[in-house]
Amino acid sequence: MRRHLKILDFALASLQRRPFKNWAIIAVYAFTVAVVASVLFLTQSIRREAAQLFVGAPELTVQRMVGGRHVPIDIGVGETIAAFPSVVGVEPRFWGYTYDAVTESTITIMGAGPGMATIDLVEGRLPTRPTESAIGAGVAAMWGAEVGGEVILVDAATTGVLYEVVGTFESPSDILTNDLVVMTAEEAALFLGLPEGKATDLAVRVANDNEIDTIAAKVKRAFPDSRPITRSEVLRTYDAVFHWRSGMMLAVFSGGLIAFVILAWDKATGLSAEERREIGILKAVGWDTGDVLELKMWEGVVISSTSLILGLITAMVHVFVLGAPLLTPMLRGWSVLFPELHPTPHVDPYLLFAIGFLTVVPYVAATVAPSWKAAVTDPDEVVRG
């Protein structure tokens, strides 16, 4: 052990001899890791937020489609669906959007009811009267509104309506809370211009998860103009969208990755005459091939680990502290819907391991492999100059 630590110590001293060259490699290497890790962290974070969003979501959502458009659905349809075996409840949902020209943001309006389970009130309560509203943390911050204050929203008839703020809330997912304003169900229907007896969609609760697809098929048979959407379908769609986006991003950056690999390979394979001479000197003064390769391995490990750590820290700061300003426009195409969204810090250990394995191991291998040829040379070649 002591011997290995001494060789590591020598590797560190050896690297310090060429600070500019080694820090230049670390800078390029760390940047590459930071780009890849930023894409993966952001994608994973958004997918995770999306998954959080659906924790309290209904097992089945039923919409009505006319001419390929989503239109309000009859609340009475819910009574038929509620009679299906395994269905434990059907509730109409009233939701839609309004645009706030002052902050240039799209706000989601929702009637209090299903889905509220995932919302944690920070202060106050949910609205009980038509003139009241509860607002999400992002909206509150954007408007500078608080409980007891008032907000003005533009309804479906383009009329400004004043609401008293009676509560603020948050949820595990910023996606849900950031742009959301909650009203009573009746007021939401009125605000959004929904006709009497109509809802935006129906939230269907199913007791047995295995029955969800069956119920969806029954709904479709009973109401051919309906579109039943299962929770897992929505999750799969989110997953696919962000997998696709991150794939596109990585494809765009793959040119940079390849350039780095070429640089690393060139650096590693192109042992300079000076490096070959040094290896010869080490052999001549009593180092064996294994010692020399261990030295080269430590050099590679120090460079790649330093780069990996710097790259990961940069990516975390970029994504979780700064909100990924360099990637958001490309990766989060629908971000315009949100006033502002900060990805929730969460890093999968498996992802960290994968990034580490895919960067450190190839670099160390590329460093050690070409040194092998120089290291197996008889030291007498050094004596001969």
Place this chain on the structure above:
Amino acid sequence: MTAAAESPLVRVEDVTKIYHLGAPDEVRAVRGISMTVSRGEVLVIEGPSGSGKTSLLTIIGCMSRPTSGQVLVGDRRVSRLSETALTSIRRETFGFIFQHLHLIPDLTVKDNVMLPLFPTRMTVPEMEDRVDRAIRSMRIDHRRSARAGRISGGEQQRTAIARALVNEPTIVIADEPTAHLDSELSAELLDILAELNRAGTTIIFATHDPRVIEHPIVSRRLVVRDGIIVEKTSP
């Protein structure tokens, strides 16, 4: 001059060394040489360039293996040892002073001297102690933190000798040590090696420099030509 002891430190038996064996540019550098190196002696292997003296020196010093024949260091046959075992014997028994010194210019004097000790099981304080002694004995303490590439030629020479001595070798091997030195530095080097020899260290030179060959510390000369010993003399 120290008298040679009875048992040889190194025994070379009918050794040949062929480079590029079987290739069109095959070179027979050493052809069936037998010789011994005794404890405490100062042996000079002399001969013109290309005579095979450096090849013989590297075989004696366990830096390369003979193509045929036997080499014994003490009572160990080293010709067929693994690289690790051979390196270990080389590190424990021999100290090398190279013609071109072969210091690493970016490393400090101290780190250059310490190089042979890194792959050993020695503790860091033990290493520091060894290095301190070697550096002090060469009177280069004041340059210990200087980079080897930035010190004078004489100081570089002393650094190379300190590195050769740091593992406290039984035998110091010097290949053309005065080839690139002026008279003053050559005399200084030979004085240092004479002092080492008086302390009991065996020294082997490969050289064709008369200043070394005719130095009073030399106890035996072997003249090598075309890979064979053509003359043996004891002054």
